[in-house]
Amino acid sequence: MTTDLLTGRELLQLYAARTGPTQALRGVDVSVVSGRISAITGPSGSGKSTLLAVLALRERPAGGELRHRGRLVSSLSRRELQRLRRRDIGWVAQRPTHSLFPQLDARAQLTQMAQLRRVRVDADAALAEVALTSRATSRPATMSGGEQQRLAVAAAGVGPPALLIADEPTAELDDESAALVLRLLRARADAGSAVVLATHDARAIAAADTVLRLRHGVLSGEHAAGQDRTVSIDGLGRLQLPEEALPLFPTGRAVVTVVNNHVELHPPA
Numbered sequence: 001m002t003t004d005l006l007t008g009r010e011l012l013q014l015y016a017a018r019t020g021p022t023q024a025l026r027g028v029d030v031s032v033v034s035g036r037i038s039a040i041t042g043p044s045g046s047g048k049s050t051l052l053a054v055l056a057l058r059e060r061p062a063g064g065e066l067r068h069r070g071r072l073v074s075s076l077s078r079r080e081l082q083r084l085r086r087r088d089i090g091w092v093a094q095r096p097t098h099s100l101f102p103q104l105d106a107r108a109q110l111t112q113m114a115q116l117r118r119v120r121v122d123a124d125a126a127l128a129e130v131a132l133t134s135r136a137t138s139r140p141a142t143m144s145g146g147e148q149q150r151l152a153v154a155a156a157g158v159g160p161p162a163l164l165i166a167d168e169p170t171a172e173l174d175d176e177s178a179a180l181v182l183r184l185l186r187a188r189a190d191a192g193s194a195v196v197l198a199t200h201d202a203r204a205i206a207a208a209d210t211v212l213r214l215r216h217g218v219l220s221g222e223h224a225a226g227q228d229r230t231v232s233i234d235g236l237g238r239l240q241l242p243e244e245a246l247p248l249f250p251t252g253r254a255v256v257t258v259v260n261n262h263v264e265l266h267p268p269a
């Protein structure tokens with residue numbers, strides 16, 4: 001089943017900085033679809049983690065409109081938001097220990113998550129899925145970074161949740177661990193979760209159904225696997241060219257020709 005779980009229009013996020021407000025998101029339109037993996041990619045500081053935090057309902061956007069199953073998120077009460085975050089949204093932080101309970105062993109991480117979400121989990125099967133059977137009674141602090149990451153993804157995926165969000169889930173992983181994590185994310189998407197990743201990792205990008213590219217807080221491109229890339233054009237007609245096209249326009253100017261039903265851009269002669 002593929003349906004829009006979240007839709008964001010003109011999302012804006014600002015942070016206070018010493019030099020004045022930083023615009024981390026500057027008018028992002030995005031749809032998050034159940035049953036699919038979306039990868040958000042882009043250079044460091046382009047707004048990936050910020051967009052994840054907004055989509056995970058952990059941060060309120062400073063502007064724009066975010067809808068969850070058609071309802072305006074800004075109209076939800078604090079209690080409704082808390083309930084959604086606890087029951088429906090799995091979150092894997094950039095540092096996996098930030099999304100794990102430090103005092104619980106690996107098996108208890110999964111059963112605790114199941115209790116919070118009011119679902120059942122076969123914890124041993126879930127640990128086996130990420131090759132952590134031998135670590136069932138280990139706490140996060142005694143596990144390697146890769147094991148912590150696999151555990152964090154397994155715990156976030158209990159349910160499965162309607163929305164599963166992971167910030168750089170494969171960045172520090174060797175190929176074998178990355179494949180396990182990506183397989184688990186695919187299994188959760190197949191079970192109905194909308195999966196959203198922020199990633200620089202070519203392995204994760206290749207595993208996604210849709211890739212969104214952010215640059216300077218603006219969505220500069222989007223493409224679904226096997227399809228042409230599309231870019232957003234805002235109400236004023238502005239678009240961002242793909243990064244690889246920029247060297248064609250070293251002066252920052254282009255000659256624009258509208259030809260029948262398409263537009264051509266050339267460097268000035």
Ligand SMILES: Nc1ncnc2c1ncn2[C@@H]1O[C@H](COP(=O)(O)OP(=O)(O)OP(=O)(O)O)[C@@H](O)[C@H]1O
Pocket residue numbers: 015016017022023024042043044045046047048049050051198
């Ligand atoms: N809490 C905050 N306070 C102030 N500025 C912030 C905060 N969080 C993010 N920013 C700024 O917002 C912009 C976007 O940051 P964000 O972390 O979303 O980027 P990113 O693409 O995830 O980067 P990275 O790949 O390095 O994790 C950056 O300029 C960053 O410095």
